[in-house]
Amino acid sequence: MNSDLILNIDSIRKSFVRNIIDLRGKDEDERFYVLEDIDLLVRRGKVTSLIGGNGAGKTTLFNIISGFFAADDGKISYMPNSEVVEVLGLSAYKIARKGIGRMFQDNHIFQNMTVFENMLIADDNFFGERPFESIMYYRKNGVIEKQRIEKAENIFIDLFGEDNPFLKMKNEKAKNLSYGQQRLLGLARLLMGDYKLLLLDEPTSGVNPVVIEKIKEIINYFVKTKGLTVFLIEHNMSFVLDVADFCHFMSKGIIATSGTPEDIIGNPEVRKNYLGI
Numbered sequence: 001m002n003s004d005l006i007l008n009i010d011s012i013r014k015s016f017v018r019n020i021i022d023l024r025g026k027d028e029d030e031r032f033y034v035l036e037d038i039d040l041l042v043r044r045g046k047v048t049s050l051i052g053g054n055g056a057g058k059t060t061l062f063n064i065i066s067g068f069f070a071a072d073d074g075k076i077s078y079m080p081n082s083e084v085v086e087v088l089g090l091s092a093y094k095i096a097r098k099g100i101g102r103m104f105q106d107n108h109i110f111q112n113m114t115v116f117e118n119m120l121i122a123d124d125n126f127f128g129e130r131p132f133e134s135i136m137y138y139r140k141n142g143v144i145e146k147q148r149i150e151k152a153e154n155i156f157i158d159l160f161g162e163d164n165p166f167l168k169m170k171n172e173k174a175k176n177l178s179y180g181q182q183r184l185l186g187l188a189r190l191l192m193g194d195y196k197l198l199l200l201d202e203p204t205s206g207v208n209p210v211v212i213e214k215i216k217e218i219i220n221y222f223v224k225t226k227g228l229t230v231f232l233i234e235h236n237m238s239f240v241l242d243v244a245d246f247c248h249f250m251s252k253g254i255i256a257t258s259g260t261p262e263d264i265i266g267n268p269e270v271r272k273n274y275l276g277i
């Protein structure tokens, strides 16, 4: 086993079925491959980025790694420590328990729960990725251990300083946060779990430059202070240049090219087919 690696994605294939209407007006199902043959390595303690056009299949790959979709074929080995976990076939909940945390493209913040409840249900030692069960349990039992509350408070302080809006708004519904604040809350929640590998789907989408700078700081904190590994999807190439150690370009169902972000931005195929420059 190569101890530098935390994730080895090997020959992943994934198809979906779509219903099409042919020239004679007859409709039929057609299978199409989104991921033809994906090979990709994620190095421990580093920031790895995945870029590619809209609809290339990036989120689909994250859905497979985190157990939301089954793959048609291939293998994903996850090495949180000396153990090797074969990810395919495990439920999303088990994968989260094994230490793969995820932030979704749309944040997955529970709008009608308070800021604090959103943190508490993210605690992997509790119910991890089963938010409804965990919040029901917590409401029914009415007690949250002091420890978990302190953990959430300390995360807010570590990430945003002593005087921060999240502590002030901890008992307000999450829907009262701005979009940028919801993104930051989504990142803060990841520290509640006992994760080793974080999958971030477009962390900077729809947020202003000040929040983008904050997100860079948080990713740095995840990796440098907490020793986590980050694998992220992005369209913002200047962000990728600033935060990522490695970059993979997905096109036509494969990883068309891999290297440092500087290599990828200078690659003629990437410039022509993705960046349009």
Ligand SMILES: Nc1ncnc2c1ncn2[C@@H]1O[C@H](COP(=O)(O)OP(=O)(O)OP(=O)(O)O)[C@@H](O)[C@H]1O
Pocket (backbone or CB within 6 Å): 016, 017, 034, 052, 053, 054, 055, 056, 057, 058, 059, 060, 061
């Ligand atoms: N559950 C599904 N059923 C059918 N098709 C799907 C499903 N999920 C994704 N697809 C299709 O797979 C393709 C890849 O989608 P995916 O969301 O992975 O792209 P993406 O690279 O993340 O794009 P973006 O940059 O826009 O987020 C698209 O054509 C999409 O319509």
Ligand SMILES: [Mg+2]
Pocket (backbone or CB within 6 Å): 058, 059, 060, 105, 201
């Ligand atoms: Mg996507």
